[in-house]
Amino acid sequence: MDNILWTVKEACVMILENYIRKLSKENRIERFDKKISRNLEIAGVLKALEPTPAIFEKVKESEFRVAGNLFCTKEQIADYFGIKTEDIIPTLTKAIENRSPPEATKDAPCQEVIRDDVNLDDIPILVHNEMDGGPYISAGVVVASDPEFGQNLDFHRAMQIGKDRMVTRVVRGRDFHKFLERNGEVDVAYCIGNTPEILIAAATSVETGVDELEIANALRPIMVTKAKTVDLMIPADSEFVLEGRVFLEEKADEGPFIDLTETVDVIRQEPIFEVKKITHRKTAIWQGLLPGRSEHKVLMGMPREPTVFRKVAERGVDVLDVNITPGGASWLHIAIKIRKRNEDDGIKALEGAFGGHRSAKHVWVYDDDIDIYNEQDREWALATRFQGDEDMLIKDREPGSSLDPSAEPGTKLTTKIGFDVTKPLVVKGKSFDRAEFPKMDPSKFRSD
Ligand SMILES: Cc1cc2nc3c(=O)[nH]c(=O)nc-3n(C[C@H](O)[C@H](O)[C@H](O)COP(=O)(O)O)c2cc1C
Structure with a gap:
């Protein structure tokens, strides 16, 4: 500001x-x-x-x-x-x-x-x-x-x-x-x-x-x-x-x-x-806005991000960023980036997010090395850091969004799922981190 x-x-x-x-x-x-x-x-x-x-x-x-x-x-x-x-x-x-x-x-x-x-x-x-x-x-x-x-x-x-x-x-x-x-x-x-x-x-x-x-x-x-x-x-x-x-x-x-x-x-x-x-x-100029398209989406989802951010922070989690993703109609899906300090930070962040945006259906919490605007990065984290029996929060038949065609007609009841995609603080087996390659400038190895 x-x-x-x-x-x-x-x-x-x-x-x-x-x-x-x-x-x-x-x-x-x-x-x-x-x-x-x-x-x-x-x-x-x-x-x-x-x-x-x-x-x-x-x-x-x-x-x-x-x-x-x-x-x-x-x-x-x-x-x-x-x-x-x-x-x-x-x-x-x-x-x-x-x-x-x-x-x-x-x-x-x-x-x-x-x-x-x-x-x-x-x-x-x-x-x-x-x-x-x-x-x-x-x-x-x-x-x-x-x-x-x-x-x-x-x-x-x-x-x-x-x-x-x-x-x-x-x-x-x-x-x-x-x-x-x-x-x-x-x-x-x-x-x-x-x-x-x-x-x-x-x-x-x-x-x-x-x-x-x-x-x-x-x-x-x-x-x-x-x-x-x-x-x-x-x-x-x-x-x-x-x-x-x-x-x-x-x-x-x-x-x-x-x-x-x-x-x-x-x-x-x-x-x-x-x-x-x-x-x-x-x-005067009339303002047109295409329903369901990107302008509708950005105006709908973006103003909810600060609310989600605040509710996650109120749970004592070090939250870094919130993205209400366009693929989730900029309304139903949230990706959150945190700096994990306690083992239960991921689950706390999920609870905070569902409290901050009642229409959210699926929420993912990521570590600070994941780009929450990059779908491939997010999928990689889900593939390598998530176990369904331990890291999932299921909220059965909660009031969801009237916009979701799969919610129960009339009642808006829906099943909400949170995914804690953060890696554990203490690693027992394989490393969760992407291996780094040496950083080289190719031009140094050409004579012309
Ligand atoms: C482009 C756009 C169109 C919207 N159309 C409607 C609508 O037709 N009916 C409705 O109830 N909410 C609609 N909304 C959502 C509400 O205006 C919005 O969620 C608002 O924050 C609700 O404010 P409140 O918490 O003060 O009720 C629309 C939002 C946007 C961005």
């Missing part, structure tokens, strides 16, 4: 469009100037280019531009903050621990244009796939509030079902679902077109009652403003804001839509979102 030296004034101008301009200047974004449809075409091009960012200047059905693939990798996110990828976990941890309230402004970019007649057809909500139930907001950060807990930030996808109506997926147990259960109907602002401090803060899971806008502000100073029709403080720099109300008991079919595991989610009865006002920047 120390190397992030933005002032509030500079922060205010880091709207998404300015970031896209910066990418453009550095030739790091693909620009498309021919007409393209929001129906399938934009999603198809984003998929073909992934992880390269893209901006679509002329959308057939809308006056607005669309951008996507902006934050598909940890490298892109680290680049945005001007830090190294290995500094992401400490930076996030620091922001979660040192939250700070953002400054408020009456002069918010997101309210440069206020549309009194709501027509969702005016904005380029993407249809991502043939089988989708309709056009979907997939990068929508939802601001909601509860009389006791105050404000909360979450992601909730929303499918358009009318000119001013959407149906939104609210996973049971999320803070927003708690708010709906307590109040029946909840005023909301769906903010679309955000930079990573807002996106990452919205995806963190902290105690109910923590306003994640304070985490965003600790990541990089932001401004907030009062929404026009609902009593909420919203990010001032979002490209679009859809204000309205979500009703717990008014429901409609939601889906099909691709979820994080890249499989097609079932159709469920989910709450209706009635849109009452749309505000946006004058030159």
Whole structure:
């Protein structure tokens, strides 16, 4: 965090469009100037280019531009903050621990244009796939509030079902679902077109009652403003804001839509979102995000890594790094690197990790000589350092992730397995270490 030296004034101008301009200047974004449809075409091009960012200047059905693939990798996110990828976990941890309230402004970019007649057809909500139930907001950060807990930030996808109506997926147990259960109907602002401090803060899971806008502000100073029709403080720099109300008991079919595991989610009865006002920047850019693909994955998994890290450290284990791996849908699998000091450190780390991320199904703990970002290295460690009867932790029929197709339908019950892949502190037989070859410079042995 120390190397992030933005002032509030500079922060205010880091709207998404300015970031896209910066990418453009550095030739790091693909620009498309021919007409393209929001129906399938934009999603198809984003998929073909992934992880390269893209901006679509002329959308057939809308006056607005669309951008996507902006934050598909940890490298892109680290680049945005001007830090190294290995500094992401400490930076996030620091922001979660040192939250700070953002400054408020009456002069918010997101309210440069206020549309009194709501027509969702005016904005380029993407249809991502043939089988989708309709056009979907997939990068929508939802601001909601509860009389006791105050404000909360979450992601909730929303499918358009009318000119001013959407149906939104609210996973049971999320803070927003708690708010709906307590109040029946909840005023909301769906903010679309955000930079990573807002996106990452919205995806963190902290105690109910923590306003994640304070985490965003600790990541990089932001401004907030009062929404026009609902009593909420919203990010001032979002490209679009859809204000309205979500009703717990008014429901409609939601889906099909691709979820994080890249499989097609079932159709469920989910709450209706009635849109009452749309505000946006004058030159607003719609933010597309491919469901189940790398941007969805990185935003989902990465913000959980600091929580897992902290929970493992709380067990007294010297934890060095945590990787919620992309192969495990960036949600179900965790690889942890520790400096082992006690024989039971591996098992303690596993218990800590399952406590820090309740959706995790398989967790591996490795020694500090293993590269937890390298699948071959990880497999080598499993092959040479693990015994199933001694080093495995099995948690039978625990509540898991609603995203896992193999979890019991309805209950989410699943069997969780932890693998202690660390080598013993006292070695009795063969060595567990990779033998070193002599280090030689081949050029020394050529005459030319
Ligand atoms: C791109 C993206 C899309 C998401 N879509 C949904 C969604 O449609 N419904 C949902 O309940 N959670 C969704 N999530 C997950 C939650 O927003 C996220 O886990 C959040 O941290 C929950 O916060 P809470 O602990 O405050 O409830 C999504 C996350 C991301 C990154």
